[in-house]
Amino acid sequence: MSILRIVNAFNRSLVPHQRTVATSAVLGVKQIEVQKQDDTVVIQAVTSESPRQALLLKEACQPKFCPECSLGLDVKHTDVLILSQYVRNDGCMLPRRITGLCKRQQKKMGTLVTMAQKAGLMPNLGPSSSKKDPKQRFGWRKYNKYYYESSIKY
Amino acid sequence: MSNSHLFLKSGFPRAPLQNGVGRYICQLQRITLKFCKNNGSSRGMREFIEKQLIDFAKENPGTVVYVKPRRHRTPVIVAEYLNGDREWHNCRNLSKEEITQWITLMKTQNGSSSSLRLRKMWHTDMPSIQGPWTPFTLKNPASNLVIFPNEELSKPLDVEKSATEKLIELFREQRLSEGKLEENRGN
Amino acid sequence: MSILKRTQQWATFARTWHIYDCTWQNPFDSAKVVKNHLMGLHKPIYHPMNDCGDHVVLINTGEIALPGDEWIKRVYFHHTGYPGGASWTLAWQLHEKDPTMVMKKAVYAAMKGNLQRRHTMQRLHLFPDDKVPEEILGNVTSQIKQTRVVPKRLDHIDKETLENFPAIMDYPKDYVLR
Numbered sequence: 001m002s003i004l005r006i007v008n009a010f011n012r013s014l015v016p017h018q019r020t021v022a023t024s025a026v027l028g029v030k031q032i033e034v035q036k037q038d039d040t041v042v043i044q045a046v047t048s049e050s051p052r053q054a055l056l057l058k059e060a061c062q063p064k065f066c067p068e069c070s071l072g073l074d075v076k077h078t079d080v081l082i083l084s085q086y087v088r089n090d091g092c093m094l095p096r097r098i099t100g101l102c103k104r105q106q107k108k109m110g111t112l113v114t115m116a117q118k119a120g121l122m123p124n125l126g127p128s129s130s131k132k133d134p135k136q137r138f139g140w141r142k143y144n145k146y147y148y149e150s151s152i153k154y
Numbered sequence: 155m156s157n158s159h160l161f162l163k164s165g166f167p168r169a170p171l172q173n174g175v176g177r178y179i180c181q182l183q184r185i186t187l188k189f190c191k192n193n194g195s196s197r198g199m200r201e202f203i204e205k206q207l208i209d210f211a212k213e214n215p216g217t218v219v220y221v222k223p224r225r226h227r228t229p230v231i232v233a234e235y236l237n238g239d240r241e242w243h244n245c246r247n248l249s250k251e252e253i254t255q256w257i258t259l260m261k262t263q264n265g266s267s268s269s270l271r272l273r274k275m276w277h278t279d280m281p282s283i284q285g286p287w288t289p290f291t292l293k294n295p296a297s298n299l300v301i302f303p304n305e306e307l308s309k310p311l312d313v314e315k316s317a318t319e320k321l322i323e324l325f326r327e328q329r330l331s332e333g334k335l336e337e338n339r340g341n
Numbered sequence: 342m343s344i345l346k347r348t349q350q351w352a353t354f355a356r357t358w359h360i361y362d363c364t365w366q367n368p369f370d371s372a373k374v375v376k377n378h379l380m381g382l383h384k385p386i387y388h389p390m391n392d393c394g395d396h397v398v399l400i401n402t403g404e405i406a407l408p409g410d411e412w413i414k415r416v417y418f419h420h421t422g423y424p425g426g427a428s429w430t431l432a433w434q435l436h437e438k439d440p441t442m443v444m445k446k447a448v449y450a451a452m453k454g455n456l457q458r459r460h461t462m463q464r465l466h467l468f469p470d471d472k473v474p475e476e477i478l479g480n481v482t483s484q485i486k487q488t489r490v491v492p493k494r495l496d497h498i499d500k501e502t503l504e505n506f507p508a509i510m511d512y513p514k515d516y517v518l519r
Contacts, residue, residue: 047514050511050512052508052510052511052512053511055325055505055506055507055508056507056508056511057321057324057325057328057507057508057509058328060507060508060509060510060511061511065509065510067317067321067509071320071321071324073317073320073321074317075317076316076317078316078490078492078493079316079317079318080492080493080494080495080498081318081321081495081498081502081503081506082317082318082321082509084495085508085509085510086510098510098512098513098516099510100510119492120494121492121493121494121495122494122495123494123495123496124495124496125495132496139433140412140413140431140432140433143405143406143407143412143433143436144364144365144404144405144406144407145406145407145408145409145410145412146365146367146406146407146408146489146492147408147409148408148409151409286349286353287353287384287385287386288352288353288355289355289357289384290352290355293483297482297483300484302360302478302481302482302483302484303360303362303400303481303484304484307484307486308362308484308486308487309486309487309490310486310487310488310489310490311486313490316490318506321506321507321509322502322505322506322507324507325505325506325507328507
């Protein structure tokens, strides 16, 4: 953990024009744990494990992983369970440095996510101010739509 | 659409009263041969009458043969059938072999060949051996107990496995193989 | 006709009532399947003069899915016959007015344009949702298979599958989950 911190600090010093302004700690979210051992009380800050660690596929642990190239899966806009893993809670796509996809696949996933959102298949992954039920949208947006994956332009 | 304006009647090849299944009855009732005793056009007809008519009459005892010599008229065969049809055929300048052929045709016919347009060139009393098709022939009898609309019956056939399903299977296999590894280690 | 032949005729020309669920289906692809059943083309005894068509009940016609932006691009033309009576209605506007019209027009257009078409359309029964009168639902004896797979919404997927679904991407260690 500390090695990573040093590496990150080193990287930061190499690129001086990048300024990361943060009010709270950016490097990992830590949870404060209070433990009572006999007489002493130990207060520790522990980094929480990622919720996805237990369910990770073996192939996904490689640095360059993508469902199409590594596993040969043809992802469609209806495969919401796969697409939702590349999406943040408020519906935005995660950047390429986090997803680890190549440029082509990142663009394809982005388009697929847009299709799924337009089709109303991911209503719970949206900003808090949005309507959660696609049937309550206005006009033509409330009707069902589906898209052809062959229309994606890389 | 309709054929009522057409004069030529249409039908199917039929044998009257299952003729031939049991006993065969020649459908030719009477045959009339008209010829001229002198004219050259009746030469074939005269030869036929001299040489082959008596044998024909002996072979077909059920058919009445009339021979009518008529001066200055073309040779003609008129065949009358048991169903009342009448076929008239001009034999002018025909050889006796050709006349024989025509007479054999008339002997084997049911009625006049030119009076009926055959819609199909076949006929069968048993068109279906396994029984004619009904909407229930090839239906699954389990569908009798189904309450419609049913979700399972509504799903399309020949659907490729989706990427989600394939992933789930991959993960299951991975878990199984991990489980086996742990077992081996434990043993 | 003898009694045996009469019952045989009755059985062969029996009119079946089919039901078809239109949720998430393309109306034009479904119309191709539905029109075959309406005209009797799915039967080996078919003949245009035979009157061997079946009844088809279409449910959930309000839930049909059009590809891409066809809801905004597809237009339905209508002319009243009077001068200046031409009108172009967008598909979504028509769907709002009457949810069964898009499906009905799709089936009408898929059929052959002969004099039997109006009569055959009378054997088509459309309902915008699940509610079908009991008399009609009681007649139904067969279901027609859908053409497209119905997609599952993320919030409608059962909890078990959600929890046990494998992850294909893990966040880096210094990433903050907001």
